[in-house]
Amino acid sequence: MKLKHIMTGFVLVALMASPALAKDKLGYVDLSRLFDEYYKTQDYDATLEGQHKNFEQERNTKIEAIREAQGKLGLLNEEKKAELEEQIEQMKADLLEFDRQKKADLTKERNEKIREILLEIENEVSSYAEKEGFAMILNDRVLVYGNPAIDLTEQILEKLNTRK
Numbered sequence: 001m002k003l004k005h006i007m008t009g010f011v012l013v014a015l016m017a018s019p020a021l022a023k024d025k026l027g028y029v030d031l032s033r034l035f036d037e038y039y040k041t042q043d044y045d046a047t048l049e050g051q052h053k054n055f056e057q058e059r060n061t062k063i064e065a066i067r068e069a070q071g072k073l074g075l076l077n078e079e080k081k082a083e084l085e086e087q088i089e090q091m092k093a094d095l096l097e098f099d100r101q102k103k104a105d106l107t108k109e110r111n112e113k114i115r116e117i118l119l120e121i122e123n124e125v126s127s128y129a130e131k132e133g134f135a136m137i138l139n140d141r142v143l144v145y146g147n148p149a150i151d152l153t154e155q156i157l158e159k160l161n162t163r164k
Helices: 003-017 032-036 041-076 078-132 153-161
Strands: 024-031 134-139
Touching: 003 078, 024 078, 032 078, 032 134, 032 153, 041 153, 078 134, 078 153
Parallel strands: 024 134
Antiparallel strands: none
């Protein structure tokens, strides 16, 4: 992994030292900040939080039904007790399946939305680079150092959030 970072650094230094790029505009963006402060990310976080609360409520309702049924076990005769124990086991199995399925659905939806948002950010950065004549805009994660004068995060963020 370190070798990859070292090689990336050498490539960047070589590119920046190149006479062809010396006259071209270069910039970088803080991708994490763009993602976190993009209004669509914030809106989706609120939506996801609501979905998670609904999931927790449904789950808690199912858990409470199981507890209630377990509380009745001591009051029943053997025949009814065996029948209720069987129902409780089915309720537990249903709860586990519900839990697994909902978590998988929420994770899948979250991953799809993250991909969608990152693609929008990438498109905005590309569009900005073309309009403003940038030869290259880098992600700050590959930089060892970036001059704050060529940090384009704020400009891109403004463009992303003006669509609100």
